[in-house]
Amino acid sequence: MSKQILVLAGDGIGPEIVSEAVKVLRALHDEGAIDVTLQEGLVGGAAYDALGDPLPEETLTAARDADAVLLGAVGGPQWEPLHISKRPEKGLLGLRAGLGLFANLRPAILYPQLAGASTLKPEVVSGLDLMIVRELTGGIYFGQPRGVETLPSGERRGFNTLVYTESEVERICRVAFDIAMKRGKRVCSVDKANVLECTEMWREVATATARDYPEIELSHLYVDNAAMQLVRAPKQFDVMVTTNMFGDILSDCAAMLTGSIGMLPSASLNAHGQGMYEPIHGSAPDIAGRGVANPLATILSVAMMLRYSLDAAGAAMRIEAAVSRVLDQGLRTADILSEGMREVGTAEMGDAVVAAL
Amino acid sequence: MSKQILVLAGDGIGPEIVSEAVKVLRALHDEGAIDVTLQEGLVGGAAYDALGDPLPEETLTAARDADAVLLGAVGGPQWEPLHISKRPEKGLLGLRAGLGLFANLRPAILYPQLAGASTLKPEVVSGLDLMIVRELTGGIYFGQPRGVETLPSGERRGFNTLVYTESEVERICRVAFDIAMKRGKRVCSVDKANVLECTEMWREVATATARDYPEIELSHLYVDNAAMQLVRAPKQFDVMVTTNMFGDILSDCAAMLTGSIGMLPSASLNAHGQGMYEPIHGSAPDIAGRGVANPLATILSVAMMLRYSLDAAGAAMRIEAAVSRVLDQGLRTADILSEGMREVGTAEMGDAVVAAL
Numbered sequence: 001m002s003k004q005i006l007v008l009a010g011d012g013i014g015p016e017i018v019s020e021a022v023k024v025l026r027a028l029h030d031e032g033a034i035d036v037t038l039q040e041g042l043v044g045g046a047a048y049d050a051l052g053d054p055l056p057e058e059t060l061t062a063a064r065d066a067d068a069v070l071l072g073a074v075g076g077p078q079w080e081p082l083h084i085s086k087r088p089e090k091g092l093l094g095l096r097a098g099l100g101l102f103a104n105l106r107p108a109i110l111y112p113q114l115a116g117a118s119t120l121k122p123e124v125v126s127g128l129d130l131m132i133v134r135e136l137t138g139g140i141y142f143g144q145p146r147g148v149e150t151l152p153s154g155e156r157r158g159f160n161t162l163v164y165t166e167s168e169v170e171r172i173c174r175v176a177f178d179i180a181m182k183r184g185k186r187v188c189s190v191d192k193a194n195v196l197e198c199t200e201m202w203r204e205v206a207t208a209t210a211r212d213y214p215e216i217e218l219s220h221l222y223v224d225n226a227a228m229q230l231v232r233a234p235k236q237f238d239v240m241v242t243t244n245m246f247g248d249i250l251s252d253c254a255a256m257l258t259g260s261i262g263m264l265p266s267a268s269l270n271a272h273g274q275g276m277y278e279p280i281h282g283s284a285p286d287i288a289g290r291g292v293a294n295p296l297a298t299i300l301s302v303a304m305m306l307r308y309s310l311d312a313a314g315a316a317m318r319i320e321a322a323v324s325r326v327l328d329q330g331l332r333t334a335d336i337l338s339e340g341m342r343e344v345g346t347a348e349m350g351d352a353v354v355a356a357l
Numbered sequence: 358m359s360k361q362i363l364v365l366a367g368d369g370i371g372p373e374i375v376s377e378a379v380k381v382l383r384a385l386h387d388e389g390a391i392d393v394t395l396q397e398g399l400v401g402g403a404a405y406d407a408l409g410d411p412l413p414e415e416t417l418t419a420a421r422d423a424d425a426v427l428l429g430a431v432g433g434p435q436w437e438p439l440h441i442s443k444r445p446e447k448g449l450l451g452l453r454a455g456l457g458l459f460a461n462l463r464p465a466i467l468y469p470q471l472a473g474a475s476t477l478k479p480e481v482v483s484g485l486d487l488m489i490v491r492e493l494t495g496g497i498y499f500g501q502p503r504g505v506e507t508l509p510s511g512e513r514r515g516f517n518t519l520v521y522t523e524s525e526v527e528r529i530c531r532v533a534f535d536i537a538m539k540r541g542k543r544v545c546s547v548d549k550a551n552v553l554e555c556t557e558m559w560r561e562v563a564t565a566t567a568r569d570y571p572e573i574e575l576s577h578l579y580v581d582n583a584a585m586q587l588v589r590a591p592k593q594f595d596v597m598v599t600t601n602m603f604g605d606i607l608s609d610c611a612a613m614l615t616g617s618i619g620m621l622p623s624a625s626l627n628a629h630g631q632g633m634y635e636p637i638h639g640s641a642p643d644i645a646g647r648g649v650a651n652p653l654a655t656i657l658s659v660a661m662m663l664r665y666s667l668d669a670a671g672a673a674m675r676i677e678a679a680v681s682r683v684l685d686q687g688l689r690t691a692d693i694l695s696e697g698m699r700e701v702g703t704a705e706m707g708d709a710v711v712a713a714l
């Protein structure tokens with residue numbers, strides 16, 4: 001039966017990069033490797049402009065009905081003055097919550113062909129292959145109460161709540177342990193257990209859950225130390241698991257270690273294997289519409305989609321191999337350009353991946 | 358009149374490194390450059406072991422009465438099983454809160470003599486001189502309510518509260534702006550205004566406060582982007598100002614960019630110029646008692662003390678110059694050792710700084 005994929009191009013460079021990812025999907029479909037039906041929808045600033053809502057009801061419904069969602073990126077300066085409840089980001093957060101996408105997988109992989117792009121010394125990052133598993137529907141992102149109140153003195157007071165239940169911690173740890181079982185079997189859980197009671201509980205639950213995984217070597221780091229260790233010796237890590245907020249910060253830090261965030265995909269999964277797939281980079285309004293954005297992170301997000309939601313690991317590997325091949329051919333978008341390589345635009349890069357499939 | 362300094366050696370390598378810093382203080386006192394009276398006290402695991410409390414009442418009282426506190430480091434594995442309220446860290450947090458030390462200054466400076474120690478490429482970090490101003494007595498570190506409760510279902514739920522009032526944000530921004538006025542006049546305020554209402558307010562207050570500083574160029578970054586930018590191009594920053602939690606993470610990340618956290622001091626100040634001064638590195642239990650720890654971060658913390666609490670900027674500069682001179686002489690503790698340099702122990706390094714004063 002055909003798999004339903006909802007395509008949400010979003011804002012900025014979103015439409016351009018998603019077009020190329022769709023080319024790859026269609027190519028695999030046309031040759032019979034996968035069977036997919038694509039549908040389009042609005043999210044983010046684009047949805048706000050069209051319908052006054054960054055996450056229209058029909059988009060959420062379509063996402064619920066789909067097997068997977070392919071997202072470009074959301075956000076841009078023109079929507080920054082809006083109230084937090086109407087901003088493009090709210091569309092993204094609403095999809096995460098609405099679909100229950102609690103597990104965010106963010107690989108930080110250094111492509112050997114792009115080793116020079118890192119600001120770190122080659123020996124520190126060469127061969128880097130780290131998976132950050134970030135809790136995505138809980139923590140301070142969604143905790144209640146939240147808001148800004150006015151005190152009797154007239155002064156304002158802003159507040160947010162970091163909150164986790166044991167079962168929320170347990171399920172994200174299980175995802176991390178399951179992934180690690182297929183990799184290096186080492187998981188580092190990141191918390192601030194020496195200061196935050198909520199994450200002291202996190203550490204206890206991680207430790208208890210690990211008892212079901214005797215082969216997993218579980219370690220714990222405080223978040224400040226984890227940020228240091230990522231800069232000092234990132235290759236010491238196999239899988240990291242952490243809260244929504246810490247994962248936001250650490251996964252971006254880890255991504256930047258590779259020097260090529262235009263290459264990094266992500267997956268956000270729920271308990272039923274449904275998933276949303278998107279590049280980790282943003283909507284890059286400064287280069288939007290110019291056909292120069294790097295579509296490879298979005299194309300690699302399609303590979304994650306095939307692997308995690310469409311049960312098509314073979315096709316996923318073909319995409320990953322094709323991306324590696326175009327890099328070997330010396331093709332580069334502007335963000336990853338280096339001497340002696342051939343600069344190509346968004347569409348040419350997408351076509352090259354399709355050709356290399 | 359003699360300035361009162363409370364010396365809290367703490368745990369792990371604390372006593373060793375503090376001894377060397379005290380040597381430097383005494384040398385300056387003996388030659389008449391400063392007039393100080395030193396008193397000792399217990400904090401952290403050492404205080405817990407002696408008195409059952411990581412912050413005994415007499416330590417807090419002595420700290421309140423002092424002009425400045427010199428702290429080594431707290432913590433170690435033997436105290437990790439303790440309840441969060443008895444841990445060594447609680448001593449540190451109690452001093453911060455008890456003295457109202459809301460402004461934490463964490464310079465990240467790359468010493469040219471140690472450029473090779475960084476994991477980043479030389480061109481990315483050479484000349485790095487960044488000041489992170491971290492809010493230290495508010496935010497999620499101290500917010501109420503907090504704890505772990507048991508739900509009717511029997512499941513536990515951990516929670517902490519991120520909270521700031523406008524005046525808390527304003528006063529830390531003023532510290533950052535005042536410091537920037539004596540430096541590059543650029544301040545980057547870091548928040549997560551697109552998700553957390555509390556930090557949306559932070560951004561508003563930072564913007565409003567900046568109106569009193571027409572010469573300051575204020576920018577804003579989301580914390581995930583700030584972590585990326587620190588890795589990508591740290592030299593773009595002059596002064597950063599942020600919340601307690603974000604500052605904890607970003608300042609450690611920034612410190613590690615230099616590759617020599619054994620060199621980095623910090624100051625924690627209250628509204629009356631009282632301050633606590635400590636190295637940013639931890640208590641390093643693995644090397645404690647062996648006389649190999651690097652005392653330079655603690656010695657440089659004394660320089661910050663002279664500048665910010667003792668009104669002795671001249672003597673501060675002499676310490677900083679002396680540290681630079683011993684590095685020029687090729688002296689290195691194990692943590693910053695490189696080829697062709699002479700390895701020295703903790704005491705020898707301290708003596709060398711005194712000789713170079």
Ligand SMILES: CC(C)[C@H](C(=O)O)[C@@H](O)C(=O)O
Binds near residue numbers: 581
């Ligand atoms: C856009 C923003 C709400 C989002 C987040 O903070 O989760 C982004 O930074 C991410 O990491 O996907």
Ligand SMILES: CC(C)[C@H](C(=O)O)[C@@H](O)C(=O)O
Binds near residue numbers: 194195605
């Ligand atoms: C020891 C710990 C409580 C402390 C903190 O988180 O503030 C430390 O990491 C620091 O940055 O001074």
